[in-house]
Amino acid sequence: MELPAHGWSKEEVYAALEKKRRGDVPWRSGRAFAYVYDGGPEIEEVAKKAYMAFLTENGLDPTAFPSLLTFENDLIAIARTHLHGGPEVVGTFTSGGTESIMLAVKAARDLAKAKRGVTQPKMIVPITAHAAFHKAGRYLGVEVVATAVDPVTFRADVAAMEAAVDERTVLLVGSASGYAHGVVDPIAAIADLAQRRGLYCHVDGCIGGFLLPYFARLGESVPDFDFRVPGVTSISMDLHKYALTPKGASVVLFANDELRRAQYFACSQWTGYTMINPTIQSSKSGGPLAAAWAVMHSVGDDGYLRIAKGLLETKRAILEGIRGIDGLAVMGEPEMCLVAFTSEDVPIFPMADAMKARGWLVQPQLAFGSSRENLHLTIQPSNVKWTETFLQDLREARDEAKKAAEAYEGTRAFAAMFAERLTGPDAMAALPTLIESLGVGTGGAMPDKMAEVNAILNAMPRPIQEELLTRFVSMLFQPTSTARGAR
Ligand SMILES: Cc1ncc(COP(=O)(O)O)c(C=O)c1O
Incomplete structure (x- = not known):
């Protein structure tokens, strides 16, 4: 393939774009339980307008684009308040959960080397921790020790984590919540262990950090997982998930500036411009940052509380519905609106196909450790109106899969x-x-x-x-x- 010999007209380009997207997941249908967090047309409009307005501004140099600097400082301040951080808590806006996690791991690695002389670092993560920790480990040369979780609750087994700590350990990890089962790890016990052994403690709030405080305000029982917990040294929290902002938006917060500085990269050993990057990306569009700022100001605290109420009610209805379907079992007791369900007698993967044939996107999760193969639902705002239809189709899919057993x-x-x-x-x-x-x-x-x-x-x-x-x-x-x- 080569470039077109002559440029296409705008109309030709736009038509080609539409043609390309024909096979994509039709997420606006509200029948996708993965990949998108769809807050509806109003939020989409604000997001697109702000994104486009700052598309070309470059986050590489905050002194050249002070607008981007103030967006970021505002968002970090909002995130800090949300997660009950004191005035010493600082942070960075990143491109997503994976980048936030990588930077937290880098900070722990570099500070442990500087302060304790650890040259072959390890981090201890429950097997339910997101794959991004393994990615960080492989990229950054930090060995990952994955420990067991309780086979019924799917929460981290802190005794197993403690048994794995040795002189090379630099970081302990807990999730609030984990992706796979939507449950919150015993963060207080993990952070206490970290404090007793002089380790850093990262809480992965990528998927739950923003929404769980709203669920708590609505009466859901959510254990403390944020900076109120002594020993927590960093938290990742994505905005492009339940803050409903366009992709490319997360924050990583650190308990103090010394930790955050260990995440930065500065280099003056080359012939070009002075290089100081807080993030992995260097040149970066202002679009995701501006859009996150705009969406969050447009929805506001009352808007998010309203959205959270719908999600919480839907989660409860779906949990009850699945528990009422003969042969299906919910895994654990999720605090988040993430639901994994499995079966001992209905083949679960054919159920995903049967649901697909009915227009639903549910996510198969493979068996690992004490977690059986299962289907996963990320319940997001546009699913809310579909609860009854979804459960009806799930019953049919169960029957169909059972027949094909x-x-x-x-x-x-x-x-x-x-x-x-x-x-x-x-x-x-x-x-x-x-x-x-x-x-x-x-x-x-x-x-x-x-x-x-x-x-x-x-x-x-x-x-x-x-x-x-x-x-x-x-x-x-x-x-x-x-x-x-x-x-
Ligand atoms: C708990 C958790 N951590 C980290 C991530 C990674 O986030 P991202 O896909 O934005 O890199 C996810 C993504 O779903 C997640 O659920």
């Missing part, structure tokens, strides 16, 4: 056989054939029914699964092969 046993046996083959020395060589046999094509053509793919992934040894996924995504991102851009 015998056939699915065949799939499971095939998956187990394949997984076995993948443990031998020829494992890597078998992967391309496997990907092809599953009906996955170059450029992202996916089979309609994903149950088989999920069953195979579920049965695989984890390192092989990571290799398979890497190869699959590498197949997706292949340069377009048409001669010139098709309209």
